[in-house]
Amino acid sequence: AQPGSASPLPAKLRDITWGKLNFLHTTDTHGWLAGHLQEPSYSADWGDYISFAARMREIAESRDSDLLVIDTGDRVEGNGLYDASDPKGKYLYDILKQQHIDLLSSGNHELYKKNTSEAEYLITVPSFADSYIASNIDILDPNSGELVPLGPRFRKLTTKKKGYRIMAFGFLFDFTGNYNNTKVQRVEDTVKETWFQQAIRDEDVDLFIVLGHVPVRSIEYEAVHKEIRNVRGNITIQFFGGHFHIRDYARYDAQSSALASGRFMETVGFLSIDDVKSSTPNFSRRYIDNNLFSYYHHTGLNKSTFPTEHGQNVSQMIQEARHALDLDYVHGCAPTDFWVDRTPYPGNNSIYTWLETEVLPQSLQNPSRQGKPALAIVNTGAIRFDIFKGPFTQDSTFIVSPFTSGFKYIKDVPLSTAKRIVTLLNGASKILTTTNEQPHGRYCPLAPPQQCARQASDGVESTTRNPIMPQQHAQAVISDSDVEPFPGYTTIDDAGDDGDDTVHSHISFYQVPNVIQTLIPPLDHSSSGEPTTVDLVYLDFIEPYIALAAKFSGFPVNLPADSALYMDGTMTELIQTWIKKNWKCT
Numbered sequence: 001a002q003p004g005s006a007s008p009l010p011a012k013l014r015d016i017t018w019g020k021l022n023f024l025h026t027t028d029t030h031g032w033l034a035g036h037l038q039e040p041s042y043s044a045d046w047g048d049y050i051s052f053a054a055r056m057r058e059i060a061e062s063r064d065s066d067l068l069v070i071d072t073g074d075r076v077e078g079n080g081l082y083d084a085s086d087p088k089g090k091y092l093y094d095i096l097k098q099q100h101i102d103l104l105s106s107g108n109h110e111l112y113k114k115n116t117s118e119a120e121y122l123i124t125v126p127s128f129a130d131s132y133i134a135s136n137i138d139i140l141d142p143n144s145g146e147l148v149p150l151g152p153r154f155r156k157l158t159t160k161k162k163g164y165r166i167m168a169f170g171f172l173f174d175f176t177g178n179y180n181n182t183k184v185q186r187v188e189d190t191v192k193e194t195w196f197q198q199a200i201r202d203e204d205v206d207l208f209i210v211l212g213h214v215p216v217r218s219i220e221y222e223a224v225h226k227e228i229r230n231v232r233g234n235i236t237i238q239f240f241g242g243h244f245h246i247r248d249y250a251r252y253d254a255q256s257s258a259l260a261s262g263r264f265m266e267t268v269g270f271l272s273i274d275d276v277k278s279s280t281p282n283f284s285r286r287y288i289d290n291n292l293f294s295y296y297h298h299t300g301l302n303k304s305t306f307p308t309e310h311g312q313n314v315s316q317m318i319q320e321a322r323h324a325l326d327l328d329y330v331h332g333c334a335p336t337d338f339w340v341d342r343t344p345y346p347g348n349n350s351i352y353t354w355l356e357t358e359v360l361p362q363s364l365q366n367p368s369r370q371g372k373p374a375l376a377i378v379n380t381g382a383i384r385f386d387i388f389k390g391p392f393t394q395d396s397t398f399i400v401s402p403f404t405s406g407f408k409y410i411k412d413v414p415l416s417t418a419k420r421i422v423t424l425l426n427g428a429s430k431i432l433t434t435t436n437e438q439p440h441g442r443y444c445p446l447a448p449p450q451q452c453a454r455q456a457s458d459g460v461e462s463t464t465r466n467p468i469m470p471q472q473h474a475q476a477v478i479s480d481s482d483v484e485p486f487p488g489y490t491t492i493d494d495a496g497d498d499g500d501d502t503v504h505s506h507i508s509f510y511q512v513p514n515v516i517q518t519l520i521p522p523l524d525h526s527s528s529g530e531p532t533t534v535d536l537v538y539l540d541f542i543e544p545y546i547a548l549a550a551k552f553s554g555f556p557v558n559l560p561a562d563s564a565l566y567m568d569g570t571m572t573e574l575i576q577t578w579i580k581k582n583w584k585c586t
């Protein structure tokens, strides 16, 4: 763990159940390779995870079984370790590649920007060689200018101990918000391609592994499952997914299951399969809180026996990178906690209410529009994490707001139209899900991803939405420690409510809208009332949605032609500047 990080708290733990084939799974790590320095439950760093994976592999092999390490993408954007450097990722890619990952795939965040996808192609793919799978992504090779697969379409491998013959695929959900140097083919179309049809007919295979940056309850995985199942009868299929930032486990049928392992290095997913080659394989899942207390427990080791030299060296690399980036530099001190969705919105501790009532109205300005009122719209998904009471650092800046979006505007929009656009974006008439125009894809592209889970599975057929059969619960063994549970994940999935390794007390999460809005200057109730027209100010990331909502409102606007830059700088800079000025540390 990083120096100064919060030590893990002793807790009651559920044991893992080893099988003949075992997996560790991360997803949506978003640059959090230093772990959560302020949160004891998630304070282990990538170096600790490297030690953990090595120790778990030793245990697996001593049991004459195998362990594979999986990552399903969105490794970038969301933490100072990635976003604070120039170029972005200057330190992260080297740290990331230190882990031995057997199978990995790309997320949507690797593809939003040209430079990010090129770094993926030129750095990460070669770093992991054969392990990187890109079943439905192509990229324009920056050297040849040709459209080429981002990585191999599939991989066949044989496990070291048991000799299981595996066919693995690596998908990205039907993402459409990628920069035009990459091409993402719909999963439903990819599975009809000749190479895929041939691969699933390969008889020299004991099981299929489908990894991907794909929600485990999704139309995409439904399509892959159906295709393999139709051709291969009851062969074992294990899916690993992500994107929604949630812990989840789905049973599609008796021979297949799907694991999603959270976000931001909070969770290391563990999955085991016994009786891999039979028609009644036994699956067991565990969501491991990413901290040393859990790591020691599951390996049966301790502070002196657990770390590997390699793991310790990587923790040192992270420390040096954080130092070089000055990530602990304090910009101000938050007077209280501000939450993304752990408190009702609107509310005094809602990060969105703080933005609407303080940061945006006090910061958004355009001298050429002096005296003109504005209605500013920000998508809630642009804010990625909570602010904790106390020091707000360089790292916090990017943890809260990693993206590079700035503010644009359309001038002189009738206020009634601007309000209608907000209402439409917030889903009153479901334009974002019913229209064929989906600028970034079907998964509620404006709100924080964890809010999408229930909404998205509404359109999915029953095989991936509901448990076909309740999972046989492996007996959860609780260690005999006598400590009171403290707040954390209390996951309910298709196998029940005993998936989390740590027995926590429940945390409530609340719904937030797709977008928040703020009238600038705020309405003065003593004066003549609302303005008739406003400058409609918005984050440039949501421009395609503003265009869509304007069209549905009957407002004639041609974007981007009819828009202009409202002010210089990004929202990240705007928030940081406001904090420097207003949150003095006393």
Ligand SMILES: O=c1ccn([C@@H]2O[C@H](COP(=O)(O)O)[C@@H](O)[C@H]2O)c(=O)[nH]1
Pocket (backbone or CB within 6 Å): 028, 074, 108, 109, 112, 243, 244, 245, 379, 380, 381, 382, 383, 403, 404, 405, 444, 445, 446, 447, 448, 449, 541
């Ligand atoms: O430039 C950007 C990119 C993304 N967003 C928001 O992020 C979520 C998607 O996050 P995942 O981690 O891929 O689930 C999307 O819904 C956008 O709201 C953004 O605001 N700006």
